[in-house]
Amino acid sequence: MRSDAPALERNAAERAASTPVATSTVEAAPKRRRRDANGADAGTGRPPLALTIAAIAGLAFLHLPILLIFLYAFTTEERTYQFPPPGLTLQWFEVTWNRADVWPPLFLSLRVAAVSTVLALVLGTLCAAAMARTRFFGREQISLLIILPIALPGIITGMSLRSAFHVMDIPFSTFTIVLGHATFCIVIVFNNAIARFRRISVHILEASADLGANAFQTFRYVLAPNLGSALLAGGMLAFALSFDEVIVTTFTAGQQSTLPIWMLQELVRPRQRPVTNVVAIVVVVLTFVPILIAYYLTRGGEETAGQGK
Amino acid sequence: MTALTLAHGTATTAAFLPVRGVADRISDLFWRRPRLLLALLLAPPLAWLGIVYLGSLAALLLQSFYSIDEFSGLVVPEFTLRTYAELFRPSNFDIIVRTVTMAACVTLASAIIAFPIAYFAARYAKGRWKAAFYLGIMLPLWSSYLVKVYAWKLILAKEGIVSWAFEGLGASAILNAVLALPTIGGSSLSTSYIGTFLVFLYVWLPFMILPMQASLERVPRSMLEASADLGASSRQTFRHVILPLAMPGVIAGSIFTFSLTLGDYIIPQIIGSSRRFIGQAVYQLQGTAGNIPLAAAFAMVPILIMLVYLAIAKRKGAFDAL
Incomplete structure (x- = not known):
């Protein structure tokens, strides 16, 4: 397999260097480090420099555009996207606050997100409860069915619903928006819930039954407290997803305007660019909060009862 | 034992009572017939997904076999393959080829940057850094799609930060030379394929990172040590141990990047040239053109491509990495 002899020697040196005895000697340690800096090492010790740079550059690529939006919300330039901004001002926040056309879409979005989240919470949790530990015929197909609404492009969900409304002559309404949103939110709740169901030890459920609790009491006093934070996290994420959704919504909303649709219209035909900037950062802040809460709710997992094996 | 259960409180009292309520009897039934409980739990979500989602997909499929009367512009509800044949007209087929090419490029590039x-x-x-990395990937993933697209409109605009940076570096000539390239160039970055590609890459990148990271985390350290013990260089370990084990994650991530690019119509509409992608074609056909059958037939293209893609991914074990 190995063709070159020098490589063999280098490996031998590396292996020797990584044993505790060799690293304790003064000469061996720096040599090893220098070699690691050149190529990827086996995943122990310090990361190669090139990898660190690539990883940090990648993260910067992910974050700088969002930070830029914050800068633009304060620009005094109204007609173009000039960089750097000629001056900074706070006036656009006031202008946005007084714009009547921003508020109804915001409220519609909040309402749709709230209803969709509740529906997704119920349906997703039921699904997760059924599928967490059981094996049955068709289980694979069901899990495929659940992820399909997000695995297939949103335009398909949107176009399908649009076709169905067309075939069945259903007029567009808040309800038609919710139908679409709840469908793709189910999988978000499902994923969070099933992960928690699998972490909850089956023994505490058995213990509950042994102590005489019926299924509903076990749910109320044992399962629900353990599931709570996962469901809250799933709900938060579902809310953020629904609040932000635009592709499916454009097919199911008809003439109604959710906040993302309002933004899309402003993007296609800008009226007052700084107002869009302000709405954009409000949306960023509004979605970051539930995501951060969801993160703190699901991290670790030490709080789950019955973990010890 | 008794003392222990008594100490446990409310939940235990039922065990000592001879009178059994409805709840207890239902619980007994569930215990004896676990399938019944399973069916009850699954019924509502399956009904929802079955009726709303699969029903809609069926409606989509049905409409794609209809056609439109060229004179009246009305939908003719009769089975025909004519609408599908229209997909192969050069102007329509170009749209499909263009979209699939873009999806492939975006997937490849995001795999390289995500790794x-x-x-x-x-x-x-480790520790704090791990949390920072996790949030650093999750926040862009979950932050508003439209805001992200909008940010790139600001960045790529002619008077925006990219042009400014190139000018500051005295490298405007390079930018202009890139924009002058045929096909991928344009009058500015925000009206070129390069712009569309960058935004797609940016928006879908986190979807690639997360499954990749999950599968890399599952590579056991002992295997890396074994590889080193057997004399593999770090490069060989990477090539023959880490990469193959990470592949399911890469494929899982590529499902998202590929599928999302195939179906998106907003990014190419806002940043890109006037040449259309599948998503735009679907949107315009169902909206302004009113040709729902052709829109439906167009929408079937990503479905078919993704079904093939998912079948391959499943065989490669990517579903465990999702």
């Missing part, structure tokens, strides 16, 4: 981030987060980030 160092995922690898670093999985192998080297």
Whole structure:
């Protein structure tokens, strides 16, 4: 397999260097480090420099555009996207606050997100409860069915619903928006819930039954407290997803305007660019909060009862 | 034993009572017939997904076999393959080829950029850094799609930060030379394929990182040690141990990047040239053109491509990495 002899020697040196005895000697340690800096090492010790740079550059690529939006919300330039901004001002926040056309879409979005989240919470949790530990015929197909609404492009969900409304002559309404949103939110709740169901030890459920609790009491006093934070996290994420959704919504909303649709219209035909900037950062802040809460709710997992094996 | 259960409180009292309520009897039934409980739990979500989602997909499929009367512009509800045949007209087929090419490029590029981030987060980030990395990937993933697209409109605009940076570096000539390239160039970055590609890459990148990181985290350290013990160089370990084990994650991530690019119509509409992608074609056909059958037939294209893609991914074990 190995063709070159020098490589063999280098490996031998590396292996020797990584044993505790060799690293304790003064000469061996720096040599090893220098070699690691050149190529990827086996995943122990310090990361190669090139990898660190690539990883940090990648993260910067992910974050700088969002930070830029914050800068633009304060620009005094109204007609173009000039960089750097000629001056900074706070006036656009006031202008946005007084714009009547921003508020109804915001409220519609909040309402749709709230209803969709509740529906997704119920349906997703039921699904997760059924599928967490059981094996049955068709289980694979069901899990495929659940992820399909997000695995297939949103335009398909949107176009399908649009076709169905067309075939069945259903007029567009808040309800038609919710139908679409709840469908793709189910999988978000499902994923969070099933992960928690699998972490909850089956023994505490058995213990509950042994102590005489019926299924509903076990749910109320044992399962629900353990599931709570996962469901809250799933709900938060579902809310953020629904609040932000635009592709499916454009097919199911008809003439109604959710906040993302309002933004899309402003993007296609800008009226007052700084107002869009302000709405954009409000949306960023509004979605970051539930995501951060969801993160703190699901991290670790030490709080789950019955973990010890 | 008794003392222990008594100490436990409310939940136990039922065990000592001879009178059994409805709840207890239902619980007994569930215990004896676990399938019944399973069916009850699954019925509502399956009904929802079955009726709303599969029903709609069926409606889509049905409409794609209809056609439109060229004179009246009305939908003719009769089975025909004519609408599908229209997909192969050069102007329509170009749209499909263009979209699939873009999806492939975006997937490839995001795999390359995602790998160092995922690898670093999985192998080297510890404690606080691990959390920072996780949030650093999750926040862009979950933050508003439209805001992200909008940010790129600001960045790529002619008077925006990219042009400014190139000018500041005295490298405007390079930018202009890139924009002068045929096909991928344009009058500015925000009206070129390069712009569309960058935004797609940016928006879908986190979807690639997360499954990749998950599968890299599952590579057992003992295997890396075994590889080193057997004399493999770090490069060989990477090539023959880490990469094959990370592949399911890469494929899982590529499902998202590929599928999302195939179906998106907003990014190419806002940033890109006037040449259309599948998503735009679907949107315009169902909206202004009123040709729902052709829109439906167009929408079937990503479905078919993704079904093939998912079948391959499943065989490669990517579903466990989702």
